Amino acid sequence: MERTIQEVARLTGVTSRTLRHYDDIGLVRPSRVGAGGIRHYDADALVRLQRVLLLRELGLGLPAIAAVLDGQTDDVHALLAHREWLRQEQTRLERQIASVESTIEALEGGEEPMAEDMFDGFDHTRYREEVETRWGKDAYARSDAWWRGMSDTERAEWQARTAQLGADWQATAASGIAPDAGEAQELARRHVEWLAGIPGTPGVVKEYVTGLGEMYVADPRFAANYGGPEGAAFVRDALRVYAEAHL
Amino acid sequence: MERTIQEVARLTGVTSRTLRHYDDIGLVRPSRVGAGGIRHYDADALVRLQRVLLLRELGLGLPAIAAVLDGQTDDVHALLAHREWLRQEQTRLERQIASVESTIEALEGGEEPMAEDMFDGFDHTRYREEVETRWGKDAYARSDAWWRGMSDTERAEWQARTAQLGADWQATAASGIAPDAGEAQELARRHVEWLAGIPGTPGVVKEYVTGLGEMYVADPRFAANYGGPEGAAFVRDALRVYAEAHL
C-alpha cells in the first residue's frame, strides 16, 4: 500500500527531487516518515499529488495550488483568475511577436541599425506635417538634412539633451513654483537655446516661441514630453514670460 | 556630454540598479568611472543602452542581446530564432488555456474533483465502447458501478497498482529476458490476479486472457501502457504462455 519516493516518482513521472521539494514547502507531505527519514506515500498522498500535478499542468503556481488544495480558495475561482492571467500573457506575446516581425522587416529593408526613436526626444519624421504646414517645406527639408547628417552618437546626444530638457520641465512644474520664477525662466532660456540648435526653424523669434508654447498644450504628442497638458501649460506660460522679457 | 547613472536612469526609464547590473555583466559599461567609482555615461554608451532596451522589449534575453551587440550574432538571425521561440510559447499558452477552460467546465458541471485519469492506469470511460462490444453492456455496467463506488483513495490505489504493473512490464520487457522466463511469468500471474479484481470481466478464463493480450498489441491506447507495440507484444507472449500452462 505504501510506496517509496522512487516508486512514486516512476508512477507519476516527476522526479524524486520534486517530491522532496513538495515536502519541503508543505505541498505534498509523505503519509509517514520511517527510520532514517525515509518518506513513505500512501494512496491519500497519491491523490493529493495527483491533484497537484493536474493543476500544475494547467500552469498554476505552487502557492496557488496549495491554496486550492487546502480549501482556502475555490478551485473554479482560482482557475478563472488563472485563465485571465494566461490570456494577458497571450496578448503580450502577440504584441511582442508583431514587434519582432516589424523589426525584422526594418532590418532586412536596410534601415538604420535601430538606434532611432527610443528616447521621447525629437523624433523627426513624426512631426513632418506639423513642420511643413507651419514653416514650409523648405524648413522641413533643411531640418531633415541636418538630422540625417548626424551620426548615431550625435543623434543620441541630441535626443538625450531633449529628453533631459523635458524631464527638467516636468520636475520644475511639479515642484509648484511659478512660471515666472527664476528657475523656470532659466529653463525657458535653455529651451530657446535648444530651439536655436534646430536648423530650419525660425529660431529665436518672439512669436515663434510663444506659438510653440501653445502647440505644446494643444498637441498631446508634444504635451506628453512635458508631463501632459498641465506640464505643457507650465512650459507655455514660462516661455511667454521669457519671450516678452528677452526677445 | 556625460551623465550620471541617475540621469541616464531618468532619461531611459530604467532604474539605476539595472544599469549597475548591466555594468556587472558587461552588457553596458559606463564610458568612464570617476573618483569614488562614480559611473559616467557618454553618448556612445547611451546608444548602446538604447539598443539593449529595444531588444529587451522584444523579449530577448540579456546574453542573446550581448551576442548581437558584440557582433557575434547576426541581428536578423537572432530575431528570427527568437520569433520561433515566441511562437512556440504562444501555442503552449493556447493549449493551456484550452485545458483550463475544459477543466472549469468540468468542475462547474459538478464532475468529480478531478482525481481521475491522471495516471496511465485503467481509465474507465475511455474504454466503454471497447468493453461493451466485447463483453456486453451488462459487463460495462457492473464494471462502471464498481468503479464509481470507490472512494478517491481507493481509486488512486487501484490506478497506482495498474501503473506499477505497467511499469514493471516495461522494465521486464526492456531487460531482454524471454517471455516464458520466470520473472515474466510471475508478472503474468500478477496480471491475471489484477484482472480478477475488475468486476464485469470474464476473469481468469484462458481465451479472455490471451485475447486481451492481442488487444494490447492491436490497440495503441493499451500498448502505450506497456511501452508501445514491442512492449505489448512481450506482454501478449508472456500471457499466452501463462494461460496455456495454468488456465
Next chain:
DNA sequence: GCTAGACATTGACGCAGCGTCAACCGCAAG
C-alpha cells in the same frame, strides 16, 4: 559478517533579471 550497490537522506549552489535592503562615503545647503 563483510562489502558492493542501489536508493535514501540533508544541504547548498545555480538559473534570469533585477528589487530591495544594508552599510557606508561624499558633497552641498541650512
Next chain:
DNA sequence: CTTGCGGTTGACGCTGCGTCAATGTCTAGC
C-alpha cells in the same frame, strides 16, 4: 554640524526545481 541626496559595493530574495556532494540505510551476494 547636521541633514539629505545620490553615489558605491555586497548580499539576499523570488520560481521551481536540476544538479552535485557528502553521507546513511537496506538488500543481496560472497
